[in-house]
Amino acid sequence: MSKSTETTKKKPAGQRGELGPTMSGSEILVTCLEREGVDTIFAYPGGASMEIHQALTRSKKIRTVLPRHEQGGAFAAEGYARATGRAGVCMATSGPGATNLVTGIADAYMDSVPLVAITGQVPQAMIGKGGFQETDIYGMTLPVVKHSYLITDINEIPRVVKEAFHICQTGRPGPVLIDLPKNVQQARSQPVFPNEVHLRGYVPERQASDLELNEIIGLIEKSERPVLYVGGGIITGNASEELLHFAEATQIPVTTTIMGCGAFPETHPLSLRWLGMHGTAYANWAVNGEFELRKNVNEPMRKIAHGADLLLAFGVRFDDRVTGKVEKFCEGGTIVHIDIDPSEINKNKPANLPIVSDIKYALARMAAMIKERPIEKRFTAWHEQIAKWKARAPFGYRVTDEVVKSQHMRDHLKGKESEVILPQMAIEILYELTKGEAILTTGVGQHQMWAAQYYKFKYPRQLLTSAGLGAMGYGFPAALGAKVAFPNRQVVDIDGDGSFLMNVQELATAHIEHIAAKVIILNNQHLGMVVQWEDKFFEGNRGHTYLGDPDNRKQIYPDYIAMAKSFNVPCERVMYRKDLRAAMQQMLDSDQPYVLDVIVPYTEHVLPFIPAGRTVADMIWQA
Numbered sequence: 001m002s003k004s005t006e007t008t009k010k011k012p013a014g015q016r017g018e019l020g021p022t023m024s025g026s027e028i029l030v031t032c033l034e035r036e037g038v039d040t041i042f043a044y045p046g047g048a049s050m051e052i053h054q055a056l057t058r059s060k061k062i063r064t065v066l067p068r069h070e071q072g073g074a075f076a077a078e079g080y081a082r083a084t085g086r087a088g089v090c091m092a093t094s095g096p097g098a099t100n101l102v103t104g105i106a107d108a109y110m111d112s113v114p115l116v117a118i119t120g121q122v123p124q125a126m127i128g129k130g131g132f133q134e135t136d137i138y139g140m141t142l143p144v145v146k147h148s149y150l151i152t153d154i155n156e157i158p159r160v161v162k163e164a165f166h167i168c169q170t171g172r173p174g175p176v177l178i179d180l181p182k183n184v185q186q187a188r189s190q191p192v193f194p195n196e197v198h199l200r201g202y203v204p205e206r207q208a209s210d211l212e213l214n215e216i217i218g219l220i221e222k223s224e225r226p227v228l229y230v231g232g233g234i235i236t237g238n239a240s241e242e243l244l245h246f247a248e249a250t251q252i253p254v255t256t257t258i259m260g261c262g263a264f265p266e267t268h269p270l271s272l273r274w275l276g277m278h279g280t281a282y283a284n285w286a287v288n289g290e291f292e293l294r295k296n297v298n299e300p301m302r303k304i305a306h307g308a309d310l311l312l313a314f315g316v317r318f319d320d321r322v323t324g325k326v327e328k329f330c331e332g333g334t335i336v337h338i339d340i341d342p343s344e345i346n347k348n349k350p351a352n353l354p355i356v357s358d359i360k361y362a363l364a365r366m367a368a369m370i371k372e373r374p375i376e377k378r379f380t381a382w383h384e385q386i387a388k389w390k391a392r393a394p395f396g397y398r399v400t401d402e403v404v405k406s407q408h409m410r411d412h413l414k415g416k417e418s419e420v421i422l423p424q425m426a427i428e429i430l431y432e433l434t435k436g437e438a439i440l441t442t443g444v445g446q447h448q449m450w451a452a453q454y455y456k457f458k459y460p461r462q463l464l465t466s467a468g469l470g471a472m473g474y475g476f477p478a479a480l481g482a483k484v485a486f487p488n489r490q491v492v493d494i495d496g497d498g499s500f501l502m503n504v505q506e507l508a509t510a511h512i513e514h515i516a517a518k519v520i521i522l523n524n525q526h527l528g529m530v531v532q533w534e535d536k537f538f539e540g541n542r543g544h545t546y547l548g549d550p551d552n553r554k555q556i557y558p559d560y561i562a563m564a565k566s567f568n569v570p571c572e573r574v575m576y577r578k579d580l581r582a583a584m585q586q587m588l589d590s591d592q593p594y595v596l597d598v599i600v601p602y603t604e605h606v607l608p609f610i611p612a613g614r615t616v617a618d619m620i621w622q623a
């Protein structure tokens with residue numbers, strides 16, 4: 001991502017703007033947030049930020065939600081931002097408060113989420129002296145922010161806040177940090193609220209030329225096997241509708257990244273669902289071609305059928321979880337790459353036709369061009385091939401021998417195979433009961449992949465997941481943020497037992513703040529995704545991946561029912577398949593936050609699976 005940082009310097013007086021009454025720096029900051037339309041801030045106080053909290057208590061427009069850990073606050077702000085497309089705002093005190101925000105900031109950076117992170121800082125005179133709770137958060141976050149500020153003059157607050165919101169929400173979105181020393185919060189001044197933002201050199205809006213777009217249309221006309229590979233950029237660029245029109249007008253099949261889930265309706269006949277390490281076999285074949293499964297990487301790749309000869313990579317970044325061995329990704333295909341961020345172009349994979357553009361504009365313009373001069377090609381043979389692949393390799397699961405013989409079956413199910421709940425089943429039932437309309441968040445691990453596989457996303461901003469950073473603990477606080485933004489929608493966190501435990505303290509936030517987000521823990525008593533890799537690459541040797549109590553393996557540990565109870569949050573445990581549907585309905589019907597602890601075996605593997613750095617010829621897709 002292109003980025004920059006600055007330490008504010010006083011600008012000459014006389015800028016145009018609106019003059020406010022004399023206020024403290026903290027009050028100016030809160031007024032600026034109100035003027036940006038902020039309705040919620042997730043903020044945890046401390047010595048260096050309590051002045052701002054004092055000002056927040058007097059705000060009639062901003063709801064301050066107290067998370068129980070700053071990381072929870074940052075993730076909640078991100079959940080709010082991902083669900084709405086508007087900047088999420090979080091705040092912490094200096095030192096440990098600020099460092100606790102860093103994972104959330106890094107997450108927002110990796111997944112291009114508009115986030116404004118505000119930190120209190122020790123008084124300016126103490127900076128550099130190693131004072132109590134002093135950390136150089138500005139320096140520490142430099143590699144993971146789109147922009148950052150250390151405010152040294154009270155009169156700069158209005159300009160900085162206006163710029164911060166502008167920068168984080170325009171072009172490729174990302175996090176902006178504002179570090180505000182305590183003496184600046186306490187100082188008093190008469191603010192001038194600027195009407196406009198002037199940022200030399202920052203050009204967030206770019207549009208492809210007609211020449212470039214015509215070239216793409218020419219490439220489509222010449223191709224036999226085109227594929228649209230689209231990502232989070234479609235969602236942040238609000239271009240889903242344009243994508244739908246373009247795909248239908250050209251009849252080009254669409255695969256998304258996980259970040260792009262919902263950018264194109266997964267129920268649409270042209271959808272190939274998502275691709276990559278755990279994506280559909282048919283999307284991976286459509287992009288890369290079908291190959292004989294090879295036993296080891298030294299064997300040659302034997303092609304069975306051709307993949308895409310034209311890849312329209314729109315709003316994507318050729319992440320390694322998508323490409324595997326990048327040289328082999330869509331080898332031989334012509335690659336058109338459109339992105340709003342020039343630094344993405346030719347970064348991971350060289351493009352034959354690289355274009356820097358707003359994707360909404362590019363898609364709408366191409367659709368208009370095609371309307372005038374329709375594309376003749378219908379790609380019939382290609383659609384037939386894809387239909388065959390889809391029929392052969394849908395996502396699927398079964399109760400395998402491994403499950404039947406597992407410790408889970410002996411300890412918890414007492415051999416009742418017909419009652420075992422596989423994690424995939426739980427998500428399928430959730431999909432049915434919510435009619436595919438819920439907003440889902442996830443932790444990180446196997447459950448995250450199954451949530452993305454077995455729930456079909458119809459709309460953008462429906463799956464909120466930590467994709468690039470892969471931060472465990474993301475799911476529940478993010479669900480709180482989404483639910484605050486959309487109190488009338490069903491928001492469900494599909495979580496792992498490991499991930500949920502990382503921010504379990506947010507149950508208090510949910511209860512106290514009456515945020516009725518739901519959690520389904522797919523509780524396998526293990527760090528399942530790491531277990532899967534241990535099974536595959538380390539002969540199943542467990543390297544600290546068991547989360548239960550080794551002295552009492554029959555017990556489910558920790559006891560989430562007791563834990564949730566202590567937070568006054570209802571929780572039910574489900575062990576048997578016969579109870580699952582009713583229990584889930586009860587969870588959905590509740591008007592409170594609610595935890596459903598679903599006990600599942602740890603022996604399941606997420607399939608398909610292309611091991612890291614490998615190719616589609618190494619893809620295991622059948623259990």
Ligand SMILES: Cc1ncc(C[n+]2csc(CCOP(=O)(O)OP(=O)(O)O)c2C)c(N)n1
Nearest residue numbers: 445446447470472496497498499527528529
């Ligand atoms: C903060 C953090 N620490 C470690 C990891 C590495 N990691 C990735 S998946 C995973 C297992 C997650 O376990 P759980 O949340 O129970 O999900 P499961 O895979 O069992 O569904 C781990 C440890 C991570 N992604 N994030």
Ligand SMILES: [Mg+2]
Nearest residue numbers: 496497526528
């Ligand atoms: Mg687990």
